[in-house]
Structures are given as C-alpha cells and as structure tokens.
Amino acid sequence: GENVEQHPSTLSVQEGDSAVIKCTYSDSASNYFPWYKQELGKRPQLIIDIRSNVGEKKDQRIAVTLNKTAKHFSLHITETQPEDSAVYFCAVRSGGSNYKLTFGKGTLLTVNP
C-alpha cells in the first residue's frame, strides 16, 4: 500500500518567519494531496489541497508545491502567526483508490511570538 513520510515531526519558528513541511509518497499513480490542520483538542481541518496535474497552489499565506518526479509535496506557510500553531498532516490518495487517504504522522508547528 501507499507509504507517506512527513518531516519534520516538530518545527519551531519565530512569528513572521516561514515554515515548510515536506511529505514523500511511494505510489507514483497517486493523484490528490490534501493538507490538514489540527488544533489541540479539535478535529483535523482541510486547509489546502493539490491535484497531480498542478505543480503549485496558493491560498493567501499558505501554498502547496508538488514534485511528481521526486514524489514529494510540501506545505509552505509565510509570515507565520501564533494562531498557525497546530499539528499539520499531509495525506495522499493513491491512484487505485478513489476514496481512501493515507496520512503522514503529522508535524507539530509552534510559532513563537
């Protein structure tokens, strides 16, 4: 099955700095790559996603880039704010499954004021 690795497991940045989280996957036929943000005690929330026919997608301060050849994708958060502090999960939908996601193990992002 699909194998998704996420790095780093923890990330601490100063307010205003950028943060980058990277995920690698194993199935070259994977075609959908969402990112979720989970605040403490809350449910994971979908924040941005990208399909395999797109190389980059932006939404205000967040962006996702995809490198299909290297089978990795990254979440970029610019001008970080304390409210960006949370656990972030990447996920992958494999080519053989239209309705299952495989998740990375998460990155705890801490933005220090």
Place this chain on the structure above:
Amino acid sequence: DAGITQSPRHKVTETGTPVTLRCHQTENHRYMYWYRQDPGHGLRLIHYSYGVKDTDKGEVSDGYSVSRSKTEDFLLTLESATSSQTSVYFCAISDMRWGTSGIVYEQYFGPGTRLTVT
C-alpha cells in the same frame, strides 16, 4: 462542519466490554470512514464505507467491526474492548465533486470521540 456528529463524545469503559460508537451525517454523503488517532501514529484508517451495507477494512481493522444500514449512520463496534484501543476516534465523510482541475474527493472530519479502556 459538513453536518457530521459523533456520539458519545467521551467514553470510559472496562476491558472486555463491547462498545459502539456512532457517526451521523445529515448531507447524504456516500463515503464514510472511521479513523483512530494516537500520538506518533497520525490518523490510521480502521474501516470505511462506500455505500449502504458496503464496507471494507482499513489498515488497522483487527478488533473492530462496522455497519452501515442507512446512508446517514456509520457504526463502529469494539466487540471486546482492550486497553490498546484507548484512542481518539474520528469519523469522516467524503463525496465526489468537480473542482477547477478535475474530480476531487475532499474528506471532512467529525468532532471525535475520546475512548478510554481501563
């Protein structure tokens, strides 16, 4: 919140007892999922459903069963709870829709159930 509720939200039970968690959705979503979340493991799929009475196993299905007799309800049962099943359980839904660059299957989560097995 995609109209998803979970019940109970918190439960403490003893080893060996059966436990049933309920996921209820109000928006007629076809696909429903049960995940468990544990520190260091992220979100792991237990079982999923692709329609009424259509279910399949995920990566950590041992010790769990599911049922979906109505579109709106997806039940997760622990036949005989063990301490290793202490976890936070999330239900999720998804649907197919046409996005700007093709078909997408966005997945949304319920509020979660914290289960403690003593």
